[in-house]
Each structure stands twice: as C-alpha cells, then as structure tokens.
Amino acid sequence: MTGTAIKNWQSVQQEVLNRINSKLWKPGDLIPNEAQLASEFGCARATVNRALQNLADTGLLERRRKAGTRVATHPVRKATLDIPIIRKEITGKGYAYRYALVSTETVVPPRDMAARMRLKPDEKILHIVGLHMANGEPYVFENRWINSNVVPAVRDVDFSKQSPNEWLVENIPFTSGDIAFSALCAGAFEAEMLSCKTGEGLFVIDRSTWKAEGAITSVRLVFAPGYRIHTEI
Amino acid sequence: MTGTAIKNWQSVQQEVLNRINSKLWKPGDLIPNEAQLASEFGCARATVNRALQNLADTGLLERRRKAGTRVATHPVRKATLDIPIIRKEITGKGYAYRYALVSTETVVPPRDMAARMRLKPDEKILHIVGLHMANGEPYVFENRWINSNVVPAVRDVDFSKQSPNEWLVENIPFTSGDIAFSALCAGAFEAEMLSCKTGEGLFVIDRSTWKAEGAITSVRLVFAPGYRIHTEI
DNA sequence: GAGTGGTCTAGACCACTGT
DNA sequence: CAGTGGTCTAGACCACTCC
Numbered sequence: 001m002t003g004t005a006i007k008n009w010q011s012v013q014q015e016v017l018n019r020i021n022s023k024l025w026k027p028g029d030l031i032p033n034e035a036q037l038a039s040e041f042g043c044a045r046a047t048v049n050r051a052l053q054n055l056a057d058t059g060l061l062e063r064r065r066k067a068g069t070r071v072a073t074h075p076v077r078k079a080t081l082d083i084p085i086i087r088k089e090i091t092g093k094g095y096a097y098r099y100a101l102v103s104t105e106t107v108v109p110p111r112d113m114a115a116r117m118r119l120k121p122d123e124k125i126l127h128i129v130g131l132h133m134a135n136g137e138p139y140v141f142e143n144r145w146i147n148s149n150v151v152p153a154v155r156d157v158d159f160s161k162q163s164p165n166e167w168l169v170e171n172i173p174f175t176s177g178d179i180a181f182s183a184l185c186a187g188a189f190e191a192e193m194l195s196c197k198t199g200e201g202l203f204v205i206d207r208s209t210w211k212a213e214g215a216i217t218s219v220r221l222v223f224a225p226g227y228r229i230h231t232e233i
Numbered sequence: 234m235t236g237t238a239i240k241n242w243q244s245v246q247q248e249v250l251n252r253i254n255s256k257l258w259k260p261g262d263l264i265p266n267e268a269q270l271a272s273e274f275g276c277a278r279a280t281v282n283r284a285l286q287n288l289a290d291t292g293l294l295e296r297r298r299k300a301g302t303r304v305a306t307h308p309v310r311k312a313t314l315d316i317p318i319i320r321k322e323i324t325g326k327g328y329a330y331r332y333a334l335v336s337t338e339t340v341v342p343p344r345d346m347a348a349r350m351r352l353k354p355d356e357k358i359l360h361i362v363g364l365h366m367a368n369g370e371p372y373v374f375e376n377r378w379i380n381s382n383v384v385p386a387v388r389d390v391d392f393s394k395q396s397p398n399e400w401l402v403e404n405i406p407f408t409s410g411d412i413a414f415s416a417l418c419a420g421a422f423e424a425e426m427l428s429c430k431t432g433e434g435l436f437v438i439d440r441s442t443w444k445a446e447g448a449i450t451s452v453r454l455v456f457a458p459g460y461r462i463h464t465e466i
Numbered sequence: 467g468a469g470t471g472g473t474c475t476a477g478a479c480c481a482c483t484g485t
Numbered sequence: 486c487a488g489t490g491g492t493c494t495a496g497a498c499c500a501c502t503c504c
Contacts, residue, residue, distance in 0.1 A: 020407055034471065046495090050493095059315075063472095064470080064471080083309065084307070084309045173260070180462065185418050201437075232411045276474075279492090283473085296491095300484065301489060301490080
C-alpha cells in the first residue's frame, strides 16, 4: 500500500510525516527506535537517523538518548530566515542600488551601546550613519557602531564608496552574533531619513556580532514603511 | 601546531572556520575537495561531508557537484527563529497566561483573504478574534481565519476554553506554510485591543498554513509594544 | 546497568554539472 | 566524459540518561 519504495532519507522522512499526520503516531507518542524502523523500511540505520535528525531539527520530533524519539507535543516551529547583504537584497528585487553616507565619526558611544559592546569607559569607536536606497527611494536606514580597536583596518576604509554592511561581510569573515526583530513608530527623525510620514510603522533589525577579542559591530537597521521579511516553513 | 586532534565533524568544522577566519581560504576561494580534506585530517570522507554540509546550511560555504566547494563571497546568513505556541512563550517567561475570546463567526471573508486562501466565491469560513494576555496585560492580538470546510472538526471546538493557536497545533499536526514579519503603527483599533497608545510601533506576524486539500488557516498576530523576537546566529 | 541516539569508518554507487 | 558532492550500507563504538 505504500506505493513508493523507501530507499532514501527523504522518503523515510515523508513516511514518518505521513504517520504523524494520519495520527498513527500522535503528539507525545514514543515512536519505534532507529533499528526497528531501519529493519521495517529495509534500509540502514544511518538513513533513518538522517531523516529523524532532520525532523528533530525542524522541531517536529524530540529525541533523547535512552529515552527514545517522541512526536513533539508542542512543536516549536523553526523558521529559517535569509539575511542577505542589503545591496544584494535590493538588486535582487530588480532595483537600482545606491548607498549614501550620512555621517562618520569616532566618538564615545552612548552608555547603553558602550555597555552592550562591553567597551572600556570613554573608549572611542567608529559611528557610521548611512542610507541604502532602491531606485532612489530610501530603503533602509543604517545606524552602526564599529569597534575600531578590535578591527583597526576599518579606519582606512572610505565608507562613501562602500557601505559598512558590505565591507564587514567581506572582510570580517565569520562571527557569532545575535539578531533581534522589532517594530518602531516613525518619529520626526526617522520620517526625515526615510522620506515617510511620522507615525508609520517601521520594521527594525538590531544586530551585534562578536569575535573572541570583543564586540565587532552593533547596528540598527530601520526599514522604510511596508517592508516585510518572509520565509517558508 | 593544531593543538587538538581532528576526529569528529565538529572539529573539522572548527578547523575550516579557522582557515576562513585566518584568510587562508578567502571568500570566493575553492577549497580542497572532501577526499583531500579527509586524508589531510585523517578521518573518513563522510565526516568531512557532515562538517561542510553544516557550514553550507548556514550559508558560509557554497557547494556544487563537480564545481567543488567555495567560501561564500556574499554570505547569506541564515537565522533560525523559534516559533513557539503563544501560551508556551508567555508561561516560559514566567507570566500567567490567559486567553480571551473576542468574537467568533462563520462568514465570507474579505476579498483579499479569500484570494489568499483560494476559497470559492462566497465560501463561508470561520473567523476568530482573540487576545492572549500575560499577567493580565494584553500580549498579542490574534485575528484568525480557519477554513472550516477543510478542517470540519474545528466547528465543534469551544474556543473560549482553548485558543485556536493551540488547538490547531495539537490537532492539525504538520503543515507547510509561510510566515512574514512586518511592522504596523497602532491605530485606534489596535490601541484599544492592546491597551496602548495610538502611534506605537507594533510587531506583526502573518502566517498561513496549508494542507494538500487547501489553505487551513491564515492568521495575523499583532504584538503589544516593545515585543522583540530574538535569535543567535 | 542497559537501551537509545550520536557518530565514525571504509567502501560503494549515484546524480549532477562543468568542460 | 570525468570530477565532485550526495547518499547508502554494514558494522562498530561511544555518550548519554533513564531505571
């Protein structure tokens, strides 16, 4: 009755999904162990492992050694967002990209930012404000702090030619970090920068990235009204 | 000089990361193939494969058969968001959870919603409006449409006792869908529902889920001011 | 202690794709 | 066509954790 043979990890995954959807395996149920499923499906245990691990990654199964594999009772769905560099995002939509540097200075940041980046007292770092534009319209406003003591090379960069977003991505390869998404209501400042009305709802991304030596950069991106970030699950 | 032995896929991944960070392998570079790395590291090719595949999943490497593996020039960073059910999110923060049903009715939805859910003309579906509260304060406002023709069981549920969010998660197990994040400025309606001022920036999640037979549900969640969604990368 | 998932190995074949 | 990643296999050992 199964119709298609079960030979690869994708079909194992599909069969497991079917059993969950048909409520043969209900939320909270313990499912057979890998060895049993492997012999049932006629494949190697590693193949079953690959499939179940993938489902556990998406939050649909919960696995623990010795305890076995259960169907998640309250699935925490995991959505994966793509965060491209801004120029790519804009040109990818078919718009002309332009970056406008608003200001750049080396100063002592506000106390909350200094704390978040764990700076020494009165430590001066680079502050860069700029605007990314799509077809000449403001697209996102970038307010960035870069720890020029951790990344000295940044002092020699001409940010009127290349956005800090892009320079960092290309020159400070891999870093851990965190991202937060939130919303903001346009005040006079945001309205002027983004050429919109005050009182518009604006989408905001705050991001910080880190190296062993300390915080590299912390940035707030404020998007023009109507911006959406979208993904499939 | 490597200090630690390279025996498992995590250490292979770490070594690859080190080589990228130290610019031994620069963005755009072709790196040695799996067989070469395996013999260099003294492990099996499958182990190298696991490590490189993981890095490709996070967007740091680009892999193509025959073409080989390259360090991504413009890494599209992938952030994974956890989307818990709302009750869990609230109780997980240590707040008391309460759900208040505002209204429920079976009606013909507005045209844009009917189109998004691909309904037949004049098809009536279930519309449920409710409010999730944390410690008695409005937390998120839920405006949901459920295709009661695809999910007939929903007609017998008492949504004053259980939120549709939770009922769907537990009873309509796995579905594909899409999710979008955006921002909204509180108007009079949102301000009243969420007990906030008009003109506050509100975080919005729109989600639709699908089954083979058609759209199951489409929901807009409007969060109280100050809501952030956070993840590490 | 024992059962389960997590991982490694060595070898094999397949699928895709650049040349 | 040939080189590369993608995957499967059978077997093995290990790590964790429930009882």
